[in-house]
Amino acid sequence: AQKVTQAQTEISVVEKEDVTLDCVYETRDTTYYLFWYKQPPSGELVFLIRRNSFDEQNEISGRYSWNFQKSTSSFNFTITASQVVDSAVYFCALSAPGDYKLSFGAGTTVTVRA
Amino acid sequence: DTEVTQTPKHLVMGMTNKKSLKCEQHMGHRAMYWYKQKAKKPPELMFVYSYEKLSINESVPSRFSPECPNSSLLNLHLHALQPEDSALYLCASSQDPSGQYYNEQFFGPGTRLTVL
Numbered sequence: 427a428q429k430v431t432q433a434q435t436e437i438s439v440v441e442k443e444d445v446t447l448d449c450v451y452e453t454r455d456t457t458y459y460l461f462w463y464k465q466p467p468s469g470e471l472v473f474l475i476r477r478n479s480f481d482e483q484n485e486i487s488g489r490y491s492w493n494f495q496k497s498t499s500s501f502n503f504t505i506t507a508s509q510v511v512d513s514a515v516y517f518c519a520l521s522a523p524g525d526y527k528l529s530f531g532a533g534t535t536v537t538v539r540a
Numbered sequence: 541d542t543e544v545t546q547t548p549k550h551l552v553m554g555m556t557n558k559k560s561l562k563c564e565q566h567m568g569h570r571a572m573y574w575y576k577q578k579a580k581k582p583p584e585l586m587f588v589y590s591y592e593k594l595s596i597n598e599s600v601p602s603r604f605s606p607e608c609p610n611s612s613l614l615n616l617h618l619h620a621l622q623p624e625d626s627a628l629y630l631c632a633s634s635q636d637p638s639g640q641y642y643n644e645q646f647f648g649p650g651t652r653l654t655v656l
């Protein structure tokens with residue numbers, strides 16, 4: 427069985443602060459994929475990143491960065507110099523090869539105040 | 541084009557009405573999904589179509605009836621819904637979940653459904 431835990435329910439920061447979202451996962455699969463999605467108030471889930479289990483290289487995309495640590499089963503997401511437009515619910519998700527299903531975490535609501 | 545479109549954006553219906561939600565993608569994806577999302581919860585998978593065939597039905601009540609007329613279109617027919625069915629209904633698509641691709645799913649903007 428697969429499980430994703432996002433322990434932080436809500437995070438509130440002031441603009442320009444950094445914010446880190448935690449994601450811990452459980453799986454018995456040796457190959458698996460991890461994802462982060464952003465859901466702004468408009469409702470659409472926006473795909474941010476996919477990470478394969480065999481690639482532990484961290485990634486940076488603009489103000490976003492991801493830290494994948496297989497040893498601790500974590501895939502954390504950091505927003506640097508947050509902006510009001512970053513306010514959204516962020517979901518971490520997990521799937522296995524050939525699996526249609528995404529196992530979502532409960533989501534973390536990020537509020538960035540001006 | 542990485543867009544999934546959904547219509548309508550909002551829908552209000554009575555418990556005796558029949559309505560349909562529509563979803564379209566032109567990314568050449570061969571898997572399409574319907575999700576239901578309640579407020580402050582993650583999306584819950586309802587149905588999966590793979591190569592236009594229903595692959596997964598997550599024990600969804602029969603008042604929800606999916607249809608995949610072709611590889612680009614996905615419908616969700618609604619009949620005799622209950623107020624607790626009010627939610628955001630999201631459509632998604634992915635390339636080919638048969639094992640050769642990574643199956644990131646691309647979501648549409650959703651239909652906010654209210655059942656009175």
